[in-house]
Amino acid sequence: xxxxxxxxxxxxxxxxxxxxxxxxxxxxxxxxxxxxxxxxxxxxxxxxxxxxxxxxxxxxxxxxxxxxxxxxxxxxxxxxxxxxxxxxxxxxxxxxxxxxxxxxxxxxxxxxxxxxxxxxxxxxxxxxxxxxxxxxxxxxxxxxxxxxxxxxxxxxxxxxxxxxxxxxxxxxxxxxxxxxxxxxxxxxxxxxxxxxxxxxxxxxxxxxxxxxxxxxxxxxxxxxxxxxxxxxxxxxxxxxxxxxxxxxxxxxxxxxxxxxxxxxxxxxxxxxxxxx
Amino acid sequence: xxxxxxxxxxxxxxxxxxxxxxxxxxxxxxxxxxxxxxxxxxxxxxxxxxxxxxxxxxxxxxxxxxxxxxxxxxxxxxxxxxxxxxxxxxxxxxxxxxxxxxxxxxxxxxxxxxxxxxxxxxxxxxxxxxxxxxxxxxxxxxxxxxxxxxxxxxxxxxxxxxxxxxxxxxxxxxxxxxxxxxxxxxxxxxxxxxxxxxxxxxxxxxxxxxxxxxxxxxxxxxxxxxxxxxxxxxxxxxxxxxxxxxxxxxxxxxxxxxxxxxxxxxxxxxxxxxxx
Amino acid sequence: xxxxxxxxxxxxxxxxxxxxxxxxxxxxxxxxxxxxxxxxxxxxxxxxxxxxxxxxxxxxxxxxxxxxxxxxxxxxxxxxxxxxxxxxxxxxxxxxxxxxxxxxxxxxxxxxxxxxxxxxxxxxxxxxxxxxxxxxxxxxxxxxxxxxxxxxxxxxxxxxxxxxxxxxxxxxxxxxxxxxxxxxxxxxxxxxxxxxxxxxxxxxxxxxxxxxxxxxxxxxxxxxxxxxxxxxxxxxxxxxxxxxxxxxxxxxxxxxxxxxxxxxxxxxxxxxxxxx
Numbered sequence: 001x002x003x004x005x006x007x008x009x010x011x012x013x014x015x016x017x018x019x020x021x022x023x024x025x026x027x028x029x030x031x032x033x034x035x036x037x038x039x040x041x042x043x044x045x046x047x048x049x050x051x052x053x054x055x056x057x058x059x060x061x062x063x064x065x066x067x068x069x070x071x072x073x074x075x076x077x078x079x080x081x082x083x084x085x086x087x088x089x090x091x092x093x094x095x096x097x098x099x100x101x102x103x104x105x106x107x108x109x110x111x112x113x114x115x116x117x118x119x120x121x122x123x124x125x126x127x128x129x130x131x132x133x134x135x136x137x138x139x140x141x142x143x144x145x146x147x148x149x150x151x152x153x154x155x156x157x158x159x160x161x162x163x164x165x166x167x168x169x170x171x172x173x174x175x176x177x178x179x180x181x182x183x184x185x186x187x188x189x190x191x192x193x194x195x196x197x198x199x200x201x202x203x204x205x206x207x208x209x210x211x212x213x214x215x216x217x218x219x220x221x222x223x224x225x226x227x228x229x230x231x232x233x234x235x236x237x238x239x240x241x242x243x244x245x246x247x248x249x250x251x252x253x254x255x256x257x258x259x260x261x262x263x264x265x266x267x268x269x270x271x272x273x274x275x276x
Numbered sequence: 277x278x279x280x281x282x283x284x285x286x287x288x289x290x291x292x293x294x295x296x297x298x299x300x301x302x303x304x305x306x307x308x309x310x311x312x313x314x315x316x317x318x319x320x321x322x323x324x325x326x327x328x329x330x331x332x333x334x335x336x337x338x339x340x341x342x343x344x345x346x347x348x349x350x351x352x353x354x355x356x357x358x359x360x361x362x363x364x365x366x367x368x369x370x371x372x373x374x375x376x377x378x379x380x381x382x383x384x385x386x387x388x389x390x391x392x393x394x395x396x397x398x399x400x401x402x403x404x405x406x407x408x409x410x411x412x413x414x415x416x417x418x419x420x421x422x423x424x425x426x427x428x429x430x431x432x433x434x435x436x437x438x439x440x441x442x443x444x445x446x447x448x449x450x451x452x453x454x455x456x457x458x459x460x461x462x463x464x465x466x467x468x469x470x471x472x473x474x475x476x477x478x479x480x481x482x483x484x485x486x487x488x489x490x491x492x493x494x495x496x497x498x499x500x501x502x503x504x505x506x507x508x509x510x511x512x513x514x515x516x517x518x519x520x521x522x523x524x525x526x527x528x529x530x531x532x533x534x535x536x537x538x539x540x541x542x543x544x545x546x547x548x549x550x551x552x
Numbered sequence: 553x554x555x556x557x558x559x560x561x562x563x564x565x566x567x568x569x570x571x572x573x574x575x576x577x578x579x580x581x582x583x584x585x586x587x588x589x590x591x592x593x594x595x596x597x598x599x600x601x602x603x604x605x606x607x608x609x610x611x612x613x614x615x616x617x618x619x620x621x622x623x624x625x626x627x628x629x630x631x632x633x634x635x636x637x638x639x640x641x642x643x644x645x646x647x648x649x650x651x652x653x654x655x656x657x658x659x660x661x662x663x664x665x666x667x668x669x670x671x672x673x674x675x676x677x678x679x680x681x682x683x684x685x686x687x688x689x690x691x692x693x694x695x696x697x698x699x700x701x702x703x704x705x706x707x708x709x710x711x712x713x714x715x716x717x718x719x720x721x722x723x724x725x726x727x728x729x730x731x732x733x734x735x736x737x738x739x740x741x742x743x744x745x746x747x748x749x750x751x752x753x754x755x756x757x758x759x760x761x762x763x764x765x766x767x768x769x770x771x772x773x774x775x776x777x778x779x780x781x782x783x784x785x786x787x788x789x790x791x792x793x794x795x796x797x798x799x800x801x802x803x804x805x806x807x808x809x810x811x812x813x814x815x816x817x818x819x820x821x822x823x824x825x826x827x828x
Contacts, residue, residue, distance in 0.1 A: 025301045025577045026308055026320050032578055032749035037799050042749060043646065044578050047620045050650035057649060068323045094319065097333060098326035195535065197308035197318060246532030247313050256798030259747065301577045302584055302596050344599045370595065373609060374602035471811065473584035473594060522808030523589050 001184075001223075002270060006263035008214050008224040013039035017212030020058035020081075021205055022046050022074050024066030024093065027198030030251070031062075031205035037259035038228075040209035046070045051077040060086055060212030062205055063108060066093040071104050078112030087115035087211035087218055090166070091204035095119065096126030114166040115211055115218040118204045121145055121153075124170040128160035145174045154183050154275050167218045171203060175226045176275075179219040186223070187271040188230025190237035196251045203229045206258070223272070231269045232257035277460075277499075278546060282539035284490050284500040289315035293335035293488030296357075297481055298322050298350050300342030300369065303474030306527070307338075307481035313535035314504075316485035322346045327353040336362055336391075336488030338481055339384060342369040347380050354388030363391035363487035363494055366442070367480040371395065372402030390442040391487055391494040394480045397421055397429075400446040404436035421450045430459050430551050443494045447479060451502045452551075455495040462499070463547040464506025466513035472527045479505045482534070499548070507545045508533035553736075553775075554822060558815035560766050560776040565591035569611035569764030572633075573757055574598050574626050576618030576645065579750030582803070583614075583757040589811035590780075592761035598622045603629040612638055612764030614757055615660060618645040623656050630664030639667035639763035639770055642718070643756040647671065648678030666718040667763055667770040670756045673697055673705075676722040680712035697726045706735050706827050719770045723755060727778045728827075731771040738775070739823040740782025742789035748803045755781045758810065775824070783821045784809035 017040045023031050032042040045054040051073045055061055061081040063074045081088045090112075095105045105127055117127070121143040145153045154176055161168040161180035170176045175186040193199040203225060210221035236253035240246070245253075293316045299307050308318040321330040327349045331337055337357040339350045357364045366388075371381045381403055393400070397419035421429045430452055437444040437456035446452045451462040469475040479501060486497035512529035516522070521529075569592045575583050584594040597606040603625045607613055613633040615626045633640045642664075647657045657679055661669075669679070673695040697705045706728055713720040713732035722728045727738040745751040755777060762773035788805035792798070797805075 024320075026304045028578045029305060029581060029749060033800060033803070036747045036749060043649070044576075045620075045646075045650070047652060050620070050652040053650040053652075068321075068326070094321075097319070098321070098329040100323060100326040100329075195312045197305060197312060244536075246535035248309060248528040248531035248535070251309070252528060252800040252804060255800035259798035259800070260796075300596075302580045305581060344597075344602070370597075373595070374597070374605040376599060376602040376605075471588045473581060473588060520812075522811035524585060524804040524807035524811070527585070528804060 001272065002266050004220050005224040005227060005266055008210050008217065008220050009228065009261065009263045012209050012213035015213050016041055017059035017209055018043060018057060019060050019062065019205065019208050019212050020045065020055050020077065021062035021064065021208065022051070022067055022070050022077060023062055023064035023201060026066070027201040030198040031201050033255050034202040034205045034258060035209045037255050038206055038209045040212060046073050048073045048076060052080040055080045055086065056084065058086065059215070060208040061088045062091065062208045063088060063112070064091045064093055064201060064204065065095060065101055065105060068100065068104065074108060075111055078108065082113050085215070087215050088112055089116045089118060089204055089208040089211060090114045091201060092117065092119045092123045092127055095123045102126070109164060114164060116167045116169060116207055116222045117164065118169040118171065118207055118222065120200060121170055121172050124157065124160065124168065128156055145170065145172055145176060150174065150185065154178065158183055167222050169207065169222045169226055171200065171226060175230070177219065177223050177226055182219060183275040184223055185273045185275055186226050186230055189233035192237050192240070192247060192250050193233050195247045227266060227270045227272065228258060228261055231265060232261060277548065278542050280496050281500045281503060281542055284486050284493065284496050285504065285537065285539045288485050288489035291489045292317055293485055294319060294333060295336050295338065295481065295484050295488050296321065296331050296334035296353065297338035297340065297484065298327070298343050298346050298353060299338055299340035299477060302342065303477040306474040306478050309531050310478040310481045310534060311485045313531050314482055314485045316488060322349050324349045324352060328356040331356045331362065332360065334362065336484040337364045338367065338484045339364060339388070340367045340369055340477060340480065341371060341377055341381060344376065344380065350384060351387055354384065358389050361491070363491050364388055365392045365394060365480055365484040365487060366390045367477060368393065368395045368399045368403055371399045378402070385440060390440060392443040392445060392483055392498045393440065394445040394447065394483055394498065396476060397446055397448050400433065400436065400444065404432055421446065421448055421452060426450065426461065430454065434459055443498050445483065445498045445502055447476065447502060451506070453495065453498050453502055458495060459551040460499055461549045461551055462502050462506055465509035468513050468516070468523060468526050469509050471523045503542060503546045503548065504534060504537055507541060508537060553824065554818050556772050557776040557779060557818055560762050560769065560772050561780065561813065561815045564761050564765040567765050568593055569761055570595060570609060571612050571614065571757065571760050571764050572597065572607050572610035572629065573614035573616065573760065574603070574619050574622050574629060575614055575616035575753060578618070579753040582750040583753050585807050586754040586757045586810060587761045589807050590758055590761045592764060598625050600625045600628060604632040607632045607638065608636065610638065612760040613640045614643065614760045615640060615664070616643045616645060616753060616756065617647060617653055617657060620652065620656065626660060627663055630660065634665050637767070639767050640664055641668045641670060641756055641760040641763060642666045643753060644669065644671045644675045644679055647675045654678070661716060666716060668719045668721060668759055668774045669716065670721040670723065670759055670774065672752060673722055673724050676709065676712065676720065680708055697722065697724055697728060702726065702737065706730065710735055719774050721759065721774045721778055723752065723778060727782070729771065729775050729778055734771060735827040736775055737825045737827055738778050738782055741785035744789050744792070744799060744802050745785050747799045779818060779822045779824065780810060780813055783817060784813060
C-alpha cells in the first residue's frame with residue numbers, strides 16, 4: 001500500500017495536474033495554495049459561461065457545496081468532467097445544515113458521478129442516512145467516529161460508497177476511506193486542525209490534486225491525501241507548540257509541510273489500518 | 277469590570293458559540309479564523325434561501341456592510357435573529373463612501389435591532405451625524421478620536437447608542453465603547469493594525485463571538501473584544517519588531533495571540549478608563 | 553532610472569494612494585495586503601451601483617479579469633477612471649483559457665484606456681496575437697520569455713503597447729516592461745513565486761499602487777513594481793530556505809518584504825537591462 005501511495009504523491013509532483021475547483025470564497029485561497037503545495041495548479045472558474053471549457057482543460061474537478069450560488073456551474077462542469085472521464089471530488093460542506101444544502105447535494109449526487117466524496121462525520125451521515133444534525137461546518141460530537149463505533153461507521157461508509165459508486169472519505173480524529181470493498185482507518189492529524197477554517201476544504205482540494213495525477217486510482221488518491229494531511233498536521237502542530245505559536249501559524253505551517261512533503265515521508269509516519 | 281471581562285472570554289472558550297457571519301469576501305477567511313481563535317465556530321452562509329435556517333442554528337449574527345450583494349440576506353437573517361433573541365453585530369464598512377452604503381445602512385438599522393455597532397471613527401460619524409468623509413475603508417484623519425476631543429466624541433457615541441439602542445464601539449488609536457449609560461475608553465493596539473486588511477472586520481467577528489457566548493452582556497462583550505484586540509495587537513507587534521518581520525507576519529501573529537489569549541492576560545495589560 | 557524608481561516607491565509610502573481593485577475573490581485578501589504593504593490603501597467595491605463613486609474617491613483602478621461576474625462594474629469604473637484621468641491597470645488573468653475571457657478582455661481593452669497591462673507570457677500573447685494556449689492561470693512553458701527569444705518577445709510587447717497605448721508588463725522568470733518606446737528586461741524573483749496563488753495578482757495590485765501615487769509615470773511605476781517584486785521574492789526565498797519553511801511562509805515573507813522595502817534597497821539589487 002505504502003508503495004502505491006508514494007507513487008500517487010510523486011505523480012502529482014511530476015505531472016502538475018490542473019485542478020478546477022468550484023469552491024467557497026471563504027477558503028478558496030487556502031485551497032489554491034494547498035493544490036500548489038502538492039505540485040498541482042489550481043483554476044477556480046465558477047462562471048456558467050466558461051466552466052465547461054475550463055473543466056475540459058483540467059485534470060480533476062472539485063465541487064464544494066459551500067459555493068451554493070454556483071450550483072448550476074457545478075452541474076455543468078460535473079457532467080462535462082464525467083463525459084471526459086475526469087475525476088470529480090465532492091465536498092458536502094454542512095450538508096445537513098439547511099434544506100437547500102440537502103437538496104443541492106442530492107441533485108449533484110444524482111446527476112454527477114463522483115470519484116470521491118470527502119466530508120466530516122456529520123456531513124457524510126447527513127448524506128448517507130439523512131440525519132440532519134450538522135451545526136454549520138463543524139462535525140457534531142455525537143456523529144464522531146470512535147474506536148467503539150468503528151466497525152459500525154465503516155459499514156455506513158461502505159454502504160454509502162456502494163450506493164454512490166464513489167470512494168468515500170469520512171475524516172476526523174479517526175479517518176475512514178473506502179471504495180466499498182477495501183476500507184482503511186487512518187490516525188493522525190491534531191486537534192488544532194479544528195481551530196482553523198478550511199482544513200476540510202483543503203483536504204478535499206488535495207484529494208482532487210492526487211486524483212488528477214492518478215485518475216484511475218481514486219481510492220489510493222484519497223488515502224494518500226488523508227495520510228499526507230495527517231502527517232503534515234502532526235508536524236505542523238509540533239512546530240507550533242515548540243515555537244509557542246497559535247492557530248494562524250498552524251495554518252501556514254500545515255501548507256508549508258505539504259509543500260515539503262516527500263513520498264519517503266510516509267515510511268514510519270503513516271498510521272493506517274485495514275478494516276475487514 | 278475585569279472580572280466580568282474574564283468571564284466573557286472564558287464563556288466563548290468553553291461554550292464554542294456558532295457565529296453566523298454575513299461578511300465581505302475580502303476578509304472572510306481572516307474573520308473565520310478569528311472566531312475560531314477565540315473559541316467559537318464560524319458559518320458564513322449568504323444565500324437568501326438558507327440564511328434564516330443557519331441563523332436559527334447559530335448563537336450570534338454578524339452583518340458586515342461590505343457584503344453589499346447580500347443586503348436581502350442580511351435583512352432576512354437579521355429579522356430572524358431578532359425574533360430569536362440572538363445578538364446581531366453590525367459593521368458599517370465604509371458607510372460614508374457611497375450613496376448605496378448609506379442607504380443600505382439606514383435600512384439595516386431601521387429593520388434590525390443591533391446588539392452592537394462596531395466601526396471606525398469615519399464610519400460611526402457617517403451613521404451618527406450623516407457626515408460622508410470616509411475614504412474607502414480607512415478612517416479619515418479629521419474624524420479620529422484624540423484626547424482633545426475625547427468627551428465630545430464620547431457624547432456622540434452615547435447619543436448614537438441611545439438612538440439605536442445598540443452598544444456602540446468606535447475603534448481606532450483610542451477606542452470608545454458605550455451602551456448609552458456606561459462609556460469606556462480603551463488604549464492599546466498598534467499602528468501596524470492599519471497596515472493589514474481586515475483588522476476592523478476581525479474585531480467585529482470577535483465581538484460577535486463574545487456576544488454569542490454572552491448574549492445578555494453586549495456591552496461587556498464589546499469591551500472584552502476591543503480589549504483582547506488591543507492587547508493582542510501590542511503583543512503581535514512586539515514579536516514582529518523583534519523578529520524583523522513585516523505586515524503579513526503581523527496578521528498571523530495577531531490571530532495567534534488571540535488563539536493563545538487567556539482570561540488572566542487582562543490583568544496588568546488592559547488599559548481602560550471609565551468616562552463620565 | 554534607479555533615482556526615478558526610488559521616487560516612485562517613496563511617493564506611495566508618503567501619499568498613501570487609495571487603490572480601487574475590482575479583482576477576483578481568490579486572491580483579494582493578498583492583493584489588499586500587498587497594497588497596504590506598499591503604503592497604499594485598498595478598496596474592493598464591485599457593486600455596479602457604487603463603483604463609479606468609489607473610483608472617483610480613488611487614485612488608481614485595478615481591473616482583474618478573474619472577476620468575470622463584475623464585467624459590467626469594470627466597464628463603469630474603467631470609463632469613470634478614464635474621465636477623471638486615474639490610471640487603470642489591467643490584469644488579463646487566464647485570458648486565453650475560455651471564449652468568455654477573450655471576449656471580456658477585448659471589450660475592456662476597446663472601451664477602457666489602460667495605463668498598464670500586466671500579465672504572464674501566455675496571457676499577454678493571447679491578447680497580443682490571439683494565441684489561446686493558456687492553461688488556467690499558469691503560463692504555458694512554450695510561451696516563456698528566454699534569452700533566446702528575448703528580442704522577439706520584446707518586439708511583441710512593444711507592438712502590443714503601441715497598439716493599446718498602454719505600458720505592457722509581461723512577467724515571469726525574465727520580465728519585460730515597455731511603453732512602446734523604452735523597453736527593459738528585469739531579472740530576479742524565484743521559482744517559488746509559481747508555487748503560491750496570487751503572485752501575479754499581487755504584482756498587478758502593487759503596480760496600481762505605484763501608478764496611483766505617480767499618475768503621470770505608468771512606465772516607471774510598472775518597472776518599480778516589477779523590480780520590488782523581484783527583489784522581495786528573492787529575499788523571501790532566502791529566508792524560507794534558511795528556515796526550512798515552505799510555500800505558505802513564502803507568501804507571508806513576500807508581503808513582509810514589500811512592507812519593509814525602502815527605496816534605497818534598489819541599489820545593488822535591481823537587475824535591469826535596457827533593450828534596444
